[in-house]
Amino acid sequence: MSPVKRLATWQLRARFAAGLSARYAAEVPAYTALVKVSTQVNADYAARHGDADRLGSLRRVTAERHGAIRVGTPAELAAVADLFAAFGMEPVGCYDLRSARSPIPVVATAFRPIEADELARNPFRVFTSMLATGDSRFFDAGLRNRVQNFLAQRQLFDPALLARARVIADDGGCDAEEAQAFVAGAVAAFALSREPIDKSWYDELSRVSAVAADIAGVGSTHINHLTPRVLDIDELYRRMSGRGIAMIDTIQGPPRTAGPAVLLRQTSFRALAEPRLFRCADGRITEGSLRVRFGEVEARGVALTPRGRQRYDTAMAHADPAAVWGDHFPATDAELAAQGLAYYRGGDPSAPIVYEDFLPASAAGIFRSNLDSDGSDTRAADAVDNCGYDAQWLAGAIGRDIHDPYALYEAQAKEAAV
Numbered sequence: 001m002s003p004v005k006r007l008a009t010w011q012l013r014a015r016f017a018a019g020l021s022a023r024y025a026a027e028v029p030a031y032t033a034l035v036k037v038s039t040q041v042n043a044d045y046a047a048r049h050g051d052a053d054r055l056g057s058l059r060r061v062t063a064e065r066h067g068a069i070r071v072g073t074p075a076e077l078a079a080v081a082d083l084f085a086a087f088g089m090e091p092v093g094c095y096d097l098r099s100a101r102s103p104i105p106v107v108a109t110a111f112r113p114i115e116a117d118e119l120a121r122n123p124f125r126v127f128t129s130m131l132a133t134g135d136s137r138f139f140d141a142g143l144r145n146r147v148q149n150f151l152a153q154r155q156l157f158d159p160a161l162l163a164r165a166r167v168i169a170d171d172g173g174c175d176a177e178e179a180q181a182f183v184a185g186a187v188a189a190f191a192l193s194r195e196p197i198d199k200s201w202y203d204e205l206s207r208v209s210a211v212a213a214d215i216a217g218v219g220s221t222h223i224n225h226l227t228p229r230v231l232d233i234d235e236l237y238r239r240m241s242g243r244g245i246a247m248i249d250t251i252q253g254p255p256r257t258a259g260p261a262v263l264l265r266q267t268s269f270r271a272l273a274e275p276r277l278f279r280c281a282d283g284r285i286t287e288g289s290l291r292v293r294f295g296e297v298e299a300r301g302v303a304l305t306p307r308g309r310q311r312y313d314t315a316m317a318h319a320d321p322a323a324v325w326g327d328h329f330p331a332t333d334a335e336l337a338a339q340g341l342a343y344y345r346g347g348d349p350s351a352p353i354v355y356e357d358f359l360p361a362s363a364a365g366i367f368r369s370n371l372d373s374d375g376s377d378t379r380a381a382d383a384v385d386n387c388g389y390d391a392q393w394l395a396g397a398i399g400r401d402i403h404d405p406y407a408l409y410e411a412q413a414k415e416a417a418v
Contacts, residue, residue, distance in 0.1 A: 005176040009088035010121040012168070012179060013113070016087050017065050017124040019187035024226045027192050027293075030245060030269055031226060034295045037239050038062075038228040045231040052231060055261070055300060055354050056120075064229040066125040066298070069190060069222070070106065070215045072151040074397035077109075077130045081398045082162050083186060084111040084126065085169035088118055092403040094391035095360040098132055105138040105209050106131055107389045110358055114403055116412055119356060127358055130397075131215045134387040138208055147216050150201070154219050161185045192274075192293075193220040196285050199278040214292045225268065225296045233265050233299035246270045252362035254301075254312065255322035259331040261301030262342065263312065263355045266362050268296040302333070302352040303409045308341035316361075343409045344417075351417035357405045 007015075025032045042062050046052040056064075071077050081091060089111040097104040112125035131151075133144050164182055168174045174182065195218075202217035214224070230236045234256055241247055246269060253265040273289040280286060304312055311328040318324045329341065333349035336342040345351040395402045 006173055007176055007179045008173040009086065009168070010113070010118055012173065012183060013087040013089065013124050014122040015179065015183045016186055017063075017067075017122060019183055020067060020190060020223060021065060021226060023187055023191060024223050027223075028272065028274075028295065030272060031295050033243065033245065034240065034269065034297060035228050037243070038230045038236060038297055041236045041239065042231050045235070049231075054350070055302070055352060060120060060123065061229050061231060064123050066110075066112075066127060066227045066229075067190075068127040068129070068224040068227075068296075070129045070131070070211065070224060071156065071221055072131045072133070072216050073148070074130070076151070076156055076221075077128065077394075078398040079157050079162055080126075080128055081111070081400055082169070083157060083165045083189075086165035086182070086186075087124070088113050089124070089126065090114050090403060091394075091398065091400055092408065093357050093405050094394050094402055095127075095358060095363065096389060097129070097360055097363060098135060098137075098389075100361050100363075103137075104129075104211050105135060106211060106215075107394065108360075108363075109394060109402055112356060114408055116415070119354075123356065125356070127363065129211075129215075131212060132387070132389055133216075134389070136387070138212070143204075143208070147205075147212075151216055156221050157189050158185065161189065190221060190223045192222045193218060194277065195219055196277040196279040199286075199288075200281055202278075210292070214290075222293075224292065225294050227266075227296040227298050230297050230299055233267060233297060236297055237267055240269060253359060254316070255325060257322065257325050257329075259325075259329060260333050260336060260342070260352070261299065262304055262308070262329070263301055264357075264359055264362060265299045265301075266296060268294045270294060300355050302336070302342045302344075303355040303357075303405075304342050305340055305409075306406060307339075308336070311341065343413045345412060345415050346417040347413070348417035353409055353412050356408075 039062055042058060046058045052058065071080060091109040092112055092114060093110055095108040097106050106129035108127060108129040110125050110127045113119050113123060133139050133147050139147060197218055202213050205213035205217045233251055237247055237251060248268055248270055251265050251267045254262055271291040271294040273291050274293065276288055276290050278286050278288045315321045315324055315328040330336055330339065333352060337344045337347060337349040343353040345353055391402045
């Protein structure tokens with residue numbers, strides 16, 4: 001009898017990413033077009049540029065995805081952490097979208113692999129937002145209590161699924177026979193629910209924030225978007241628009257320049273109206289629609305050091321960042337490395353370290369660009385934040401260390417270039 005095949009966590013992660021991609025494509029057909037165009041743009045770019053693999057192989061870039069989900073409580077976030085640990089995905093970074101130019105009432109972390117070889121095998125990431133119900137700038141005491149009571153009554157994940165996830169995480173994998181059922185259960189947990197939505201409750205939360213309604217106005221969570229990676233995001237934007245697909249107005253993040261790409265650029269097609277069922281106050285079930293899910297795409301560049309990030313923030317604060325970019329950033333990898341502005345493996349300018357994380361301003365911009373309106377515009381911009389959400393609080397809430405992205409990049413930079 002042949003031995004039972006065993007799958008490591010990275011293999012489970014690859015299956016999980018592929019499963020979510022297939023489900024999301026079935027739920028949001030325009031996502032299929034986005035993936036198809038991204039794949040063609042990548043192939044065309046690689047054919048024209050001999051150094052197209054400087055930020056990752058074409059295989060990796062084309063297979064790469066990041067997802068986004070939203071949860072309501074620290075307990076739900078801790079459950080997500082337990083589930084994703086079975087796929088070798090750990091929490092990295094703390095993102096506070098309440099401090100963005102257009103505040104969104106969430107704090108977030110990203111679950112992803114942290115080792116270079118794991119990222120090379122499959123770099124799947126999930127940006128996970130948690131509703132900041134403790135922030136009185138968005139939720140008064142009465143509404144906070146009602147939101148928390150609503151969230152306490154729902155169960156996002158089957159306890160048996162979470163229990164198995166903890167065992168798999170501890171074991172570093174599982175048998176192939178078990179993998180299929182486990183991955184299928186994890187994918188199903190993020191399916192869009194077809195249960196009727198309490199319309200008055202959803203509308204009340206929408207007046208606070210459309211994102212708050214998407215989190216706490218329904219009985220489950222779901223994939224909010226699933227993002228392919230592209231080597232030329234400007235060309236992707238042109239091709240999608242040429243297909244008649246409505247894109248958001250801008251590409252979020254740093255401007256396109258002649259120098260090395262840095263950090264992260266993102267754009268998306270606009271959220272589509274999806275049919276949903278609503279329960280009215282008189283008990284009637286009616287048909288309606290919601291616009292909460294969209295198709296995002298990203299282009300990744302070299303990771304910046306804290307010094308580089310300071311320059312980035314200064315440039316982006318300008319009315320026209322592209323016009324002043326050259327005042328803050330040199331035009332070559334060699335100069336970026338020499339000035340300590342970006343990370344390179346072994347200090348070799350030909351071995352850039354890919355930025356694997358996210359930009360809170362860009363994330364908020366993508367969220368907001370896909371909303372018809374949002375009650376949080378004026379609610380929190382100038383008020384005082386005294387609720388204590390930060391990386392230390394987040395780590396305590398989920399019972400796990402939150403990895404510092406800079407520490408991870410520093411460790412990679414000390415490795416010798418291959």
